[in-house]
Amino acid sequence: MNRSRLSVRCCPSTACASITSMEHPSPIRPRDFAVYAPNKMGKSTIFRSERVMVGLNAFESGQEHALHAHEDMDKIYQVIEGRGLFLLEGDDVPMQAGVLLVAPAGAPHGIRNTGTERLLVLVILAPAP
């Protein structure tokens, strides 16, 4: 089978995943790759090429990713589990599992877990950062 090996993304923070290998295409459950951290949003990377990064943002209750924008990248959020707010420019919007949001390049966006449960969001950035 034609499988590509994951370009592993390692980083020194304890809030980043240290996935050592994954072959694609392989069906996975995103939640199996979630990395939560006590002090800030956890990140993990499922796939990376020059064209796209597929990863997870994992929020304990109360954690957030503050409003920010990417000048030359489009971001797609798909909420896997939990609930909270999408932080948009002047307009915070409730969301929950099943909801999708596209933040085109230049559009400010962020996330806050306002719920009592964990919040897990699939994140796709094109091109990869």
Next chain:
Amino acid sequence: MNRSRLSVRCCPSTACASITSMEHPSPIRPRDFAVYAPNKMGKSTIFRSERVMVGLNAFESGQEHALHAHEDMDKIYQVIEGRGLFLLEGDDVPMQAGVLLVAPAGAPHGIRNTGTERLLVLVILAPAP
């Protein structure tokens, strides 16, 4: 608010969506944009830029998207509802709502709805076709 208008994708087939306008970033439920067709897989487009296309593939029971590959695009599938098979090279793999698959450029992939219910899959292609 900094919102980008959807680049509308129209096509003559009845199996393609004719979404006339959508602003991003806006939280949506992907299923609200599903287009099913009696004779073949239905397609709809949620967002398109030069960097990425976000859309839906909608399968009535028994419908499929045959094994194929994209030479210069990575594809991400996220199953929204239903169940079926991911068609991979020599290896068809059961899947259902909640499952993610990344088909890197060059990797053959496809989908078949082997269930009795509708199958809806979020599809992301980078860069956009």
